[in-house]
Amino acid sequence: MKNIFHITNGDYLAEDLKKTSIEGRIIVCREALISGNLKAESLEEFWEIRAKSISEDYNVSKESYYEKSVSEFEKVLNISEDSEVNLWFEDDLFCQINLWFCVSLLSTIKDLKIYRVFPKTASENHWKGFADSDNSDLEKSLKSRVLFNKNDIKLTLNLWKAYQNNDIDSLKQLSENQSDCFQFLKEVIEAYINIKPEDFIKNQIENGLTDFDSVFKKFQEELGMFGFGDLQVKKIYDKVLNKK
Numbered sequence: 001m002k003n004i005f006h007i008t009n010g011d012y013l014a015e016d017l018k019k020t021s022i023e024g025r026i027i028v029c030r031e032a033l034i035s036g037n038l039k040a041e042s043l044e045e046f047w048e049i050r051a052k053s054i055s056e057d058y059n060v061s062k063e064s065y066y067e068k069s070v071s072e073f074e075k076v077l078n079i080s081e082d083s084e085v086n087l088w089f090e091d092d093l094f095c096q097i098n099l100w101f102c103v104s105l106l107s108t109i110k111d112l113k114i115y116r117v118f119p120k121t122a123s124e125n126h127w128k129g130f131a132d133s134d135n136s137d138l139e140k141s142l143k144s145r146v147l148f149n150k151n152d153i154k155l156t157l158n159l160w161k162a163y164q165n166n167d168i169d170s171l172k173q174l175s176e177n178q179s180d181c182f183q184f185l186k187e188v189i190e191a192y193i194n195i196k197p198e199d200f201i202k203n204q205i206e207n208g209l210t211d212f213d214s215v216f217k218k219f220q221e222e223l224g225m226f227g228f229g230d231l232q233v234k235k236i237y238d239k240v241l242n243k244k
Contacts, residue, residue, distance in 0.1 A: 002113070003083040007076065007102055009095045013088055013130050020135045022142055024086070027076055030069040032057070032232070033097045038164045058231060076102060082111045086145060090119055090129030092227025093188040100160035107153055114153070115145040116181040126184075127224030152181045159185075168193055184225070191225045201233070202240045212237055 004024030008014040014028045036053030040046035047070050051062040054069070079085060085106060089099040099116075106114055119130045120137045133141065148156070155177050162170035175189035200223060204215050216233050226232075 003080055005079055005083060005085045006088060007085065008088045009090065009098050016130070016133070016135075017088070017138060020138050022139060024084075028072050029089075029098050029102055030072055031098050031101070032094065033101055034094045034226075034228075035232070057235065073105060076105045077108070079106070079109055079112070081109060083109075084113045084115070086115045086117050086142065088117045088130070088141075090127070090227065091182075091184040091188070092127050092129065092225055093192055094227030094229075094232075095129070096182075096185075096188055096227075097160075097163055100156050100163065103148070103153060103156040104160045107157060114148040116148065117141050117145045118183070125224060127220075127227065129227075146180045148181055152179050155179055156181070188225050191223070195223065195226075197223060197226060197228070197233075198236050198240060201236050205240060 005027060006014075006017060006022070006024050007027045007029055008017065009029050011028055011030070014026050017026055031050070032054070033050075036057060037049045038046075040049050047066065050069075051065040054060060054065045055062050087099055087102060089095040089102075103114065106112055118141060119128075120133055120141060130138070130141075155174065158170070159174055161167075162174060171189050172193065175186045177185070179185070197219070201215055201219065204218055209215055209218060212234060215237055216230055219228065219233050
């Protein structure tokens with residue numbers, strides 16, 4: 001029997017998976033690659049750059065980043081050949097960028113079966129992702145997973161490279177690709193290129209929506225495709241207020 005691994009975007013989903021009958025080892029992607037510096041000549045340099053960005057953005061120590069984040073990515077790199085890997089990532093931009101990076105790590109390992117696991121289809125707000133999924137929903141999501149073929153992996157690697165280099169033209173071109181592994185690729189890349197969250201928050205404040213909870217709710221309602229949590233929105237919110 002193949003070794004089975006599950007990579008989740010964050011700890012909440014990892015904890016939810018542990019409550020199901022789903023078998024396999026769980027690895028947590030603890031990153032926010034949607035912001036901060038990403039350019040590096042080596043993986044070691046990349047960790048150093050990210051540790052600095054995360055410590056500045058979220059007020060955590062560099063040591064903590066290595067302990068909580070890099071250690072999980074090292075588990076990814078140590079997945080044995082001929083294993084099965086299930087990627088539990090949502091469709092928003094935040095999750096997608098983390099997924100692209102994880103696939104870039106997995107692509108260095110031979111003979112993996114890599115699958116994308118999608119959240120259930122929500123009738124009201126698709127961008128909620130796995131938030132409303134119970135044990136049965138998660139088990140159904142796994143059963144309807146999609147295998148990454150060679151073209152899907154190539155597309156993912158190109159997406160990561162283009163994003164890492166802030167190559168807008170390449171991202172635009174890549175967003176036109178059709179892939180069963182990416183259902184909302186065009187939407188999230190268009191949002192990344194055309195919508196500035198800082199401008200959106202500034203407009204809310206100028207229109208009288210000043211308290212953070214109200215701004216955050218509005219942000220989630222209208223810009224859910226970014227996948228920002230309260231920490232990301234609060235950082236932008238504070239930045240806007242400090243400019244006034």
